[in-house]
Amino acid sequence: MDRASAGLAVLPETAAVLAVRRAVRAWLAETGAPRPVAVALSGGADSLALTAAAVVEAPRVHALIVDHGLQADSTEVAARAERAALRLGCATARVLPVRVGRSGGLEAAAREARYGALRSAATEVAEASDSAELPVLLGHTLDDQAETVLLGLARGSGGRSIHGMRAHDPPWGRPLLGVRRDQTRQLCADLDQPVYDDPHNFAPDFVRSRLRGEVLPLLEQVLGGGVAAALARTADQLRDDDDLLDGLAADALTVARVGGDLDVAMLAAQPPALRRRVIRAWLLDGGARALTAKHLHGVDDLVVRWRGQGGVAVGGGAPGFRLVASRRRGRLTLERSTDGFGPDRAQDTEAMRETD
Structure with missing residues (x-):
């Protein structure tokens, strides 16, 4: 089934749609010729926007929906995401039920279960289609990057802890690290696409939720705006420094080994x-x-x-x-x-x- 018959063949050319499409197109170009990809789809605005843009920019898109089973309606939420993926034009959509443990806290355990399921499913899809490793695109935005830098800064573990997430960290891809969260939400509104808001994203028990809802807005207010973008730029610069130093360290390690x-x-x-x-x-x-x-x-x-x-x-x-x-x-x-x-x-x- 091709994209035109499966779902949306053309997206409206709104500012939000064009911003997300350009980001996905640039990521595909930087990592090689456009190729089939998997998208981790939660049903939230970020992953839905990424999916919609990827369907237009990539030759073939497979949606992977992780059902953490942490809410009573998680099965229905996953089913809605599956239907949305097919409506948007994904070649396939697959729900991945996982069991979340408690080791290291709920957030860490859910992340471990999610990434494990995504990696395994992407490998299976690649093998079934007799293709190379399938990149798994994640809907992390510039706002997520800023939160990650602040969390790393609080740990105080040096430059590596605040260099944030990489746009390409095989098999993971993050095309939207230069896109704001309000742009992904606007894209969904432009498509009249319903969005699922995970209650965990607003729960005060989770540190990242409080960073999102309290700390970053306060920093933006006190410092006059532009804080999230500045944190993301800092992460970019530190990653460049880390890459250079890691290369030098690899050479020095070879010399120092006995x-x-x-x-x-x-x-x-x-x-x-x-x-x-x-x-x-x-x-x-x-x-x-x-x-x-x-x-x-x-x-x-x-x-x-x-x-x-x-x-x-x-x-x-x-x-x-x-x-x-x-x-x-x-x-x-x-x-x-x-x-x-x-x-x-x-x-x-x-x-x-x-x-x-």
């Missing part, structure tokens, strides 16, 4: 920003997870503030074990430990004082 260890002298000669990135990449390669600034500074101290201290436990490993970074004989080593502190500290410290 088997699975790192040469301390080579690390110590690097500038702090680069050295900590090398350490981060090395830890992640070794299986570390959920690294924090405290972890990185602790391991960095083994290099430049060496006083014979014991190892630094980092997140990762396996059940019953923790990963511990230690310094021995001029090298950083990463080992599994049953107690989270590495080898016996007193004995280990004496050995390191004698041999380092």
Whole structure:
């Protein structure tokens, strides 16, 4: 079934429609020739606007609708989104029921379940059509980017935590990071398309909801407007810096590696920003997870503030074990430990004082 017979063949040329279409067209051009895509559709204004534009700009669009089962009417909401996808002209529309756990909080658990379902479904669609990996387009807007930067700033984990979301982070695509939320809502109004407003987006129990409804409007009022756009520009600039530093760190990591260890002298000669990135990449390669600034500074101290201290436990490993970074004989080593502190500290410290 082609687009013309499946749904809307032509969208009205309103300002909102043109803004969203241009954003999708630019993303497709920047990531390669226009190709089939999947769109994560919730039934909200952002994802509906993205779907409508993608149907016109991409050769083929598959709608993926995640039903989190967190509201009593979630099944009907998903069904309405499925019908809207087909009316807009999607080639296929598929509802993905998921079970949301509670690990890490409701928001984090729902996000984990959602992204897992989307990734699996996109892979299945790609395999069924005998095509390469299918990009999954997400309806994140400039406003979402600003909220993400503020959340990262509150964590205080350095530039990486406030560089926001990437427009292209395979398999995820975010064409609307330069589009405002009021534009997506206006597009839906221009199409006379009903919009579902998730009550979780307005619940005061969720930090992002309060950022959206209270903090950002107050910042806009106090600072005279333009705050969301300024936060998004800051994220763009920081991502460029991060990309450059990550490339340099990858080269430095190759030089500093000695088997699975790192040469301390080579690390110590690097500038702090680069050295900590090398350490981060090395830890992640070794299986570390959920690294924090405290972890990185602790391991960095083994290099430049060496006083014979014991190892630094980092997140990762396996059940019953923790990963511990230690310094021995001029090298950083990463080992599994049953107690989270590495080898016996007193004995280990004496050995390191004698041999380092």
